Amino acid sequence: MSQWQKWFACLLFVAVVSLVLLHLRVTAGQTESDAENLKRAAERIAETARTKFAPVYPALAKQIIEDTGVKEGICIDLGTGAGALGIALAKAGNFKVYAVDINPFAVAIAQKNAVEAEVSDRFFPMLGNALDLPFKDNFADLVVSRGMIPFIEDKAAVFREAYRVLKKGGAAYIGGGFSRMLDEETVVKIVKEAWGDPQKLPVHRVPREVWEEQIKKAGIKNYRIIEDCYPSGVYGIWIMFKKQ
Ligand SMILES: C[S@@+](CC[C@H](N)C(=O)[O-])C[C@H]1O[C@@H](n2cnc3c(N)ncnc32)[C@H](O)[C@@H]1O
Structure with a gap:
């Protein structure tokens, strides 16, 4: 090997090693920032649940129990966030709640x-994906979810999974927004504080036809769409179905 070839091989080696090290640093940095983003998102959701949205969860738990008629047994809260709805249900009914996020x-x-x-x-938070739940068939009496579904592309998959894990006679209550058990003034105040414009409410980004199309795609025939209507607008949309 000539002197020039040795120099060239040496330079090539240094360049390859530098590129590998750079790649490892960037990948590690990305992983760190992914974790940082997840942490920030969880903290933001928890802060909103603890402050602005605090009145929503006990009211919604009451509404869910009243509408479904299910007040005891196994409950699964999908996309639980800081756990506020699951905790409110654990207090309002006689439930053992599995809270998945x-x-x-x-x-x-x-x-x-x-x-x-x-x-x-009686409230057990756990890591899991609403599209592929870590529960056996016919396990739960009640499946609830608030605020997760507007952000999920394949909503039909969530409905299908909820149906699969429900016991015969069990009910699902899945959607977004607030609760008709709250007075209009309170709801409008919360919505304005959180989004400024009530029309920016995430559930408003999902038109009713999409809910219908997705529930039909999941093969669920008997369902009800419940809208929390006030004179100034609709501030909650829920799909309720029972396993037959
Ligand atoms: C807007 S937050 C609502 C949190 C809570 N339900 C509440 O009402 O305060 C949506 C939550 O859904 C979770 N989530 C999103 N996709 C999910 C999935 N595929 N499976 C389980 N959780 C999911 C997010 O991590 C987030 O905590």
Whole structure:
């Protein structure tokens, strides 16, 4: 090998090693920032649930129990976030609640909130995906979800999974928004504080036809769409179905 070839081989080696190191640094950086984003998202959801949205969850838990007629047994809360709805149901009914979220930081916050709310004997946060639930068929009496479905592309898959894990006679209540058990003034105040314009409410980004199309795609025939209507607008949309 000539002197020039040796120099060239040496330079090539240094360049390849530098590129590999650079790639490892960038990948590690990305992983770090992904985790940072998930942490921030979980903290933001928890802060909103603790403050602006605080009146929503007990009211919605009452509405769900009244509309479904299910007040005891196994409940699954999909996309639980800080656990607020699941915790409200654990207090309002005689439920053992499994609270599923895809974000590990949300699961940790929900666990902490359960201890503070003194329901950790019947409220169990866990990591999981609503599109592929870690439960056997015919397991739950009630499946609920607030605020997750507007952000999921394949809504039919969520409805199908909810139906699969429900016991015969069990009910699902899935959607977004607030609760008709709250007075209009309170709802409008919360919506304005959170989004400025009530029409920016995430559930408004999903038209009723899409809910209908997705529930039919899931093969569920008997369902009800419940809209929380007020004179100034609709501030909650829910799909309720029972397993036959
Ligand atoms: C807008 S937050 C609502 C949180 C909570 N339900 C509430 O009402 O305060 C939506 C939550 O759904 C979770 N999520 C999104 N996609 C999910 C999936 N495929 N499976 C489980 N959780 C999911 C997010 O991590 C987030 O915590």
